[in-house]
Amino acid sequence: METMELGSAPDFSEDVGALKKGPWTSAEDAILVAYVTKHGEGNWNSVQKHSGLYRCGKSCRLRWANHLRPNLKKGAFTPEEERMIIELHAKLGNKWARMAAQLPGRTDNEIKNYWNTRIKRRMRAGLPVYPPEMQNPAANSQYLFEHGEMSMSSGGESECDPGSSPSTGDFQNLSVSGMHGGCRMKSCSSLTGMSDLPLSSVVTQTLSAGQSISSPGRRMKRMHRDTQCSSMSGASGGGGLFPQLSDESSKTMPYFKARRSCGTRNSMRLAQIAGFPYDPDPEGLHFEESADSAGTPGSAMTSPYTAFSLPQNHHLLSSEADSFGSNNSNNSSFLQALLQEAQNLDPGRDQIRSAELSDQLLVLTSANPPMDVSALMSPRKSRWGEDSDPTTPLEGRTYSMFSEDTSPNCTSNWDETSTLQSPLTTVSSNLQAAHVGGLKIENSAQHDMPCGNYGDEENLISSLLDFARPDATPVVEWYNPPDVYTLGGQPCHSLPEAIEAAFHHQDVVAELEHLGAAGHPVANHVWELGSCPWNNMPAEHAEGSPGLLPDDVDVVASTVPLPLHASFPLILAFTFLDPVVYGPSLAQSAASGQPHANEMRSSQPAAESGPGPGAGSGLRAQAQTRPEGTGRSREPDADQSSGVAIGRPLSKNAAISTLEQSALKQVREKGSQYPTQPRFYLLLKRLASGSGGFNSPGRSKLGELIVPD
DNA sequence: AAACGGTGCAACCGCTTCACC
DNA sequence: GGGTGAAGCGGTTGCACCGTT
Numbered sequence: 015m016e017t018m019e020l021g022s023a024p025d026f027s028e029d030v031g032a033l034k035k036g037p038w039t040s041a042e043d044a045i046l047v048a049y050v051t052k053h054g055e056g057n058w059n060s061v062q063k064h065s066g067l068y069r070c071g072k073s074c075r076l077r078w079a080n081h082l083r084p085n086l087k088k089g090a091f092t093p094e095e096e097r098m099i100i101e102l103h104a105k106l107g108n109k110w111a112r113m114a115a116q117l118p119g120r121t122d123n124e125i126k127n128y129w130n131t132r133i134k135r136r137m138r139a140g141l142p143v144y145p146p147e148m149q150n151p152a153a154n155s156q157y158l159f160e161h162g163e164m165s166m167s168s169g170g171e172s173e174c175d176p177g178s179s180p181s182t183g184d185f186q187n188l189s190v191s192g193m194h195g196g197c198r199m200k201s202c203s204s205l206t207g208m209s210d211l212p213l214s215s216v217v218t219q220t221l222s223a224g225q226s227i228s229s230p231g232r233r234m235k236r237m238h239r240d241t242q243c244s245s246m247s248g249a250s251g252g253g254g255l256f257p258q259l260s261d262e263s264s265k266t267m268p269y270f271k272a273r274r275s276c277g278t279r280n281s282m283r284l285a286q287i288a289g290f291p292y293d294p295d296p297e298g299l300h301f302e303e304s305a306d307s308a309g310t311p312g313s314a315m316t317s318p319y320t321a322f323s324l325p326q327n328h329h330l331l332s333s334e335a336d337s338f339g340s341n342n343s344n345n346s347s348f349l350q351a352l353l354q355e356a357q358n359l360d361p362g363r364d365q366i367r368s369a370e371l372s373d374q375l376l377v378l379t380s381a382n383p384p385m386d387v388s389a390l391m392s393p394r395k396s397r398w399g400e401d402s403d404p405t406t407p408l409e410g411r412t413y414s415m416f417s418e419d420t421s422p423n424c425t426s427n428w429d430e431t432s433t434l435q436s437p438l439t440t441v442s443s444n445l446q447a448a449h450v451g452g453l454k455i456e457n458s459a460q461h462d463m464p465c466g467n468y469g470d471e472e473n474l475i476s477s478l479l480d481f482a483r484p485d486a487t488p489v490v491e492w493y494n495p496p497d498v499y500t501l502g503g504q505p506c507h508s509l510p511e512a513i514e515a516a517f518h519h520q521d522v523v524a525e526l527e528h529l530g531a532a533g534h535p536v537a538n539h540v541w542e543l544g545s546c547p548w549n550n551m552p553a554e555h556a557e558g559s560p561g562l563l564p565d566d567v568d569v570v571a572s573t574v575p576l577p578l579h580a581s582f583p584l585i586l587a588f589t590f591l592d593p594v595v596y597g598p599s600l601a602q603s604a605a606s607g608q609p610h611a612n613e614m615r616s617s618q619p620a621a622e623s624g625p626g627p628g629a630g631s632g633l634r635a636q637a638q639t640r641p642e643g644t645g646r647s648r649e650p651d652a653d654q655s656s657g658v659a660i661g662r663p664l665s666k667n668a669a670i671s672t673l674e675q676s677a678l679k680q681v682r683e684k685g686s687q688y689p690t691q692p693r694f695y696l697l698l699k700r701l702a703s704g705s706g707g708f709n710s711p712g713r714s715k716l717g718e719l720i721v722p723d
Numbered sequence: 724a725a726a727c728g729g730t731g732c733a734a735c736c737g738c739t740t741c742a743c744c
Numbered sequence: 745g746g747g748t749g750a751a752g753c754g755g756t757t758g759c760a761c762c763g764t765t
Binding site for chain 1: 758
Binding site: 035036037073076080124128130131132 | 734
């Protein structure tokens with residue numbers, strides 16, 4: 015028997031019949047070494063059979079590969095090795111095995127551990143990973159976004175300069191203003207470090223890796239101080255990703271927590287995307303309270319979303335709500351930017367990448383709402399009455415968007431500044447002073463009329479998101495506003511006026527009177543603030559395409575809660591399609607017997623969306639050709655953590671399909687030719703109380719991206 | 724000295740990929 | 745082409761060690 019040849023096997027009598035786990039003993043090592051020496055590597059499952067080791071083949075392989083095989087280097091990494099690791103990581107991302115292949119004697123596990131400890135520690139501490147001469151703030155940002163914690167080897171061809179330096183912080187330092195909702199990151203990002211980034215990198219990085227902040231429990235605790243420190247202090251060391259934002263915005267951003275029970279990982283991620291410092295302290299999570307207080311029992315547990323709770327005792331100023339909205343808008347922009355990149359992929363070249371993007375988008379979608387939406391539905395007398403904004407049309411009547419989080423953490427940072435300066439204002443003022451991404455952000459107050467010089471539709475969205483200054487909302491220069499907006503039949507001469515009027519509208523006020531009262535579910539209302547021709551729309555937009563969507567205009571439908579005056583979440587729908595594209599499209603399609611969007615995802619023929627480069631057409635094909643079960647990206651199950659069945663967010667493909675279908679329907683039914691009259695819609699959507707709220711499938715504020723299973 | 728928390732490392736786990744039938 | 749098992753990969757966890765309070 016081979017066991018005899020190799021010496022006495024360790025005593026595993028208590029584990030007879032079971033494979034041993036845990037640390038290897040020297041005796042086991044000796045057996046394994048002897049076995050491999052005699053039989054060579056491979057066929058690991060036979061090791062146990064022939065050597066008497068009570069270890070699974072997998073374990074044997076790992077032990078051999080990581081510790082026993084010859085020529086293994088032990089001990090600390092040399093500076094040269096460290097440099098190589100950094101460079102390789104910049105180039106390859108978290109491809110530890112590939113990195114190990116270029117570092118003789120080092121194992122993937124070793125490199126991975128090294129990266130996850132030393133490098134990240136340096137990053138969290140704001141210390142440069144690269145030597146000073148290699149540092150470059152812009153490159154740092156890009157580096158971090160592309161590879162900071164993630165494997166982001168888009169097609170294995172990272173353009174990232176290995177010499178670029180992630181000098182400071184993880185993206186825990188991100189202080190994203192979120193004022194670029196609904197736009198592609200490249201051109202309208204308000205963030206220096208994010209302009210011209212491959213969004214997939216951002217999203218991938220943000221969604222899928224990041225051990226340092228993704229592990230619950232002890233690892234969370236481990237990160238706690240670092241995270242708070244780096245986040246709240248902005249760019250520690252003076253070189254944050256977004257130095258023009260980080261200091262102030264980090265102070266003023268709401269400090270919110272992620273619910274542990276549902277999508278904590280994504281919560282954390284998105285919290286950081288949104289620039290909100292994440293409090294990983296599991297003990298401080300109070301979502302359930304918020305759910306209860308929201309008057310929507312179970313909603314917290316049933317939401318497929320990640321729920322973010324905001325401190326209840328935050329002063330409920332419109333500006334705070336603005337930051338809320340901006341937060342979401344940011345997420346939205348991620349979503350759309352992701353769409354954009356996905357669409358830009360060469361269908362024949364990177365199918366899997368596209369599919370991964372799809373998956374990531376789904377993650378993003380499922381976790382998109384940045385707030386505890388159940389709390390949104392809860393009427394709660396806020397402290398607004400005490401600090402009421404004199405301009406608030408609702409005279410202090412408001413409905414808390416914040417849940418019951420009374421954590422000191424939550425209040426302190428906020429209270430220090432919120433009553434003095436709104437987060438958004440702060441961010442805005444920072445932005446106004448900065449040239450960001452090649453776009454000079456002007457002080458919106460300088461715009462007397464809602465017409466600015468913002469260049470394109472993306473910036474329109476971005477600029478529209480200055481919720482703090484609805485009176486100074488600029489739009490793109492080619493946007494030809496209508497003479498008169500209408501709101502509930504009442505004429506308004508400007509969009510801001512229309513918005514404002516919404517809050518004075520008798521129906522709105524009347525409903526507010528009843529909002530939140532138990533047993534008073536209120537139907538959603540959509541006030542259409544008019545539509546207008548885009549007479550001056552650039553030709554490339556006006557001409558349309560056979561594929562329904564111009565190829566440079568992807569699905570431009572921004573879902574932005576626009577909580578002006580903290581009374582309503584508004585949904586800003588910006589679309590080049592006809593009205594209902596973003597509106598109750600799914601509900602209508604469901605009612606009309608059209609294919610369920612989820613069905614469309616798998617069954618819609620490509621021809622349906624036209625032969626042109628319409629948004630998503632190629633993408634859908636890509637996703638459909640992706641072999642099932644391949645690729646590491648797994649479709650996230652938003653309900654997994656909550657364990658409650660609820661509507662699933664549509665995939666990107668399905669969302670696009672839905673939009674395209676809707677557009678197609680419009681074209682067919684109305685005979686109109688897209689996009690001769692693209693429109694800008696501001697949808698004011700009332701939050702219904704009770705079960706009909708945003709958590710409800712089909713009525714979510716992602717709304718139309720959520721359908722029942 | 725004890726408690727606590729951070730760190731580094733080894734090992735495990737779940738999943739994908741590959742090869743073979 | 746589909747099924748199956750082995751190997752590989754990357755993320756996560758467990759735990760001992762160490763420094764600090």
